[in-house]
Amino acid sequence: MTCTGEPVRVSMCHCLACQRRTGSVFGVQARWPAGSVEIHGQATSYIRRGDSGSEITFRFCPGCGTTVYWTIDRDPQLVAVAVGAFADPNFVAPTLSVYETRKHAWVATPPELDRWD
Numbered sequence: 001m002t003c004t005g006e007p008v009r010v011s012m013c014h015c016l017a018c019q020r021r022t023g024s025v026f027g028v029q030a031r032w033p034a035g036s037v038e039i040h041g042q043a044t045s046y047i048r049r050g051d052s053g054s055e056i057t058f059r060f061c062p063g064c065g066t067t068v069y070w071t072i073d074r075d076p077q078l079v080a081v082a083v084g085a086f087a088d089p090n091f092v093a094p095t096l097s098v099y100e101t102r103k104h105a106w107v108a109t110p111p112e113l114d115r116w117d
Contacts, residue, residue, distance in 0.1 A: 001037065001038065001068060002038040003036060003038075005036050006092070007031055007081075009095065009096060010028070010030045010031075010094045011028070011096035011098055012028045012029075013098050014097070014107070019102075021058070025103075025107055026107065027082065029083060030092070031078045037069070037079040039069070045058065046060065050072070054072050054073050056072050057072075068081065069082065095113060096114045096115070097113045097114070098115075100116070
């Protein structure tokens with residue numbers, strides 16, 4: 001996958017579905033305009049419905065099962081990419097934290113983040 005330019009948003013999600021999907025206590029994603037993302041190789045898809053009712057189509061590496069990217073039917077012009085897929089410790093930090101009501105009590109997030117419950 002190749003992403004061109006800066007992401008329009010980098011966020012962390014504490015929803016229970018992201019906790020289950022990642023096997024961790026939150027997921028971190030970066031979103032780009034669809035025209036700025038070039039997909040290479042094969043992917044396996046899984047569709048689930050979010051709390052808002054929107055369908056989210058997750059794409060996984062068919063070899064190792066890693067979540068690589070996903071799209072949301074209500075925002076088809078954007079592609080979300082798992083920040084961990086870049087394996088870059090210098091990747092841009094999140095500016096938004098969502099589903100904080102489901103955040104594990106011991107997780108500390110930077111105080112300057114925007115927050116959506």
